[in-house]
C-alpha cells in the first residue's frame with residue numbers, strides 16, 4: 449500500500465495560534481474507578497488540516513484518548529477543546545449537539561442504518577440537527593465516488609463501499625475534526641487503500657482534520673504524523689512516518705517494555 453500524494457506543508461501549532469487548532473488536550477488524565485490510570489497527563493494540539501495517526505499496543509489507552517477527545521468520556525483531570533470550545537463547559541445537551549455537528553466519527557464497523565438508503569444515511573447527521581440537507585449529502589456521496597449508489601441500501605454495498613459511505617456521513621456536516629477508530633481494520637488491502645485515500649484527500653483537498661487510531665503501520669504511513677502511546681503516556685511522535693520506520697519503532701517500544 450503506497451501513499452499517492454502527501455499534502456501541503458502544515459503550519460505548526462505555534463504558527464497558527466489556538467483558534468486554529470482543531471483539537472487541544474491540556475493535561476488530560478483518565479483514571480478509572482478500578483484505579484487503572486489509562487491516560488497520564490496528555491498534552492496535544494492538532495492544527496486544522498492535519499492527519500494524525502495514534503498507535504500503540506493493546507491497552508495503551510488509544511480508545512480512552514479518542515473517547516475523551518471526542519467528548520464521549522470525561523477526563524478525570526485536564527481540558528479538551530474542540531475548535532476552541534472547552535468540552536467541560538458544556539452540559540450534556542450541548543455536548544451531544546457539538547458531537548453531532550462538529551465531530552465526525554468513522555469506526556471499524558460502518559454502523560450504517562440498514563433500513564435507510566445510502567443517501568439517507570449520509571443525510572442523517574444533518575437531519576438530526578434539524579437542517580435540510582439540500583444536496584449536501586449527495587455531494588458528500590459523490591466525493592467518495594458513490595454518487596450513483598444513493599438509492600441502494602447498505603446491504604447491497606461491499607464492506608469497503610459501506611466504509612466510504614460512513615466517511616461521507618462523517619464529513620457531511622463539515623466537522624472541526626474527524627475521529628476514525630481503526631477505519632480499515634475490517635477491510636481487505638484494496639478497500640483499505642481506498643478508505644485511506646479518501647481520508648488523505650479530505651485533509652489535503654478540503655482542509656479537514658483527521659485523528660485515526662490504527663494498529664497498522666501501512667495505514668499510519670498515510671498520516672502527517674504518528675503518535676505512539678505506551679501505558680497511557682505519549683512516548684514517541686514522528687513526522688511524515690514511513691511504514692518501515694513505524695514497524696521498527698513499534699518493535700523497539702514493544703521490546704523495551706516486554
Ligand SMILES: Nc1ncnc2c1ncn2[C@@H]1O[C@H](COP(=O)(O)OP(=O)(O)OP(=O)(O)O)[C@@H](O)[C@H]1O
Nearest residue numbers: 480481482484486505506507508509510511512513
Ligand atoms: N471502563 C473501563 N474501566 C476500567 N478500566 C478500563 C476501562 N476501559 C479501559 N480500561 C483500561 O484502561 C486501559 C486503556 O484501555 P484502552 O481501551 O483505552 O486501550 P487501547 O489502547 O484502546 O486498547 P486496544 O488497542 O486493545 O483497543 C487498559 O488497561 C484497560 O484495561
